[in-house]
Amino acid sequence: MIASQIERLIARLDGAAICDDCIADRLDLSVRSQADTVTRELGGQRGYERRKDDCTLCARTKIVIRHRRK
Ligand SMILES: [Zn+2]
Structure with missing residues (x-):
């Protein structure tokens, strides 16, 4: 999946x-x-955050997703 x-x-x-x-x-x-x-x-669910920011891998500023631990 x-x-x-x-x-x-x-x-x-x-x-x-x-x-x-x-x-x-x-x-x-x-x-x-x-x-x-x-x-x-996933954005907005269970600690997932989706917004415009710098991507850690390609260093470009675009829509990224990250997971925040509680
Ligand atoms: Zn990237």
Whole structure:
């Protein structure tokens, strides 16, 4: 499942922000919009935060997602 792979990747980053493009790269997703769809859903849920910020991996400012531990 793509959604659970993405959740695991975000968890492994331990609070660091990652953009949809880097998620797609890391997980070898053929379609970038798959990452977009999942992160859009995760944003705002259970400690997930989605907003415009610097991506830890590519250093570009774009929509990123991170998971904040309580
Ligand atoms: Zn990135």
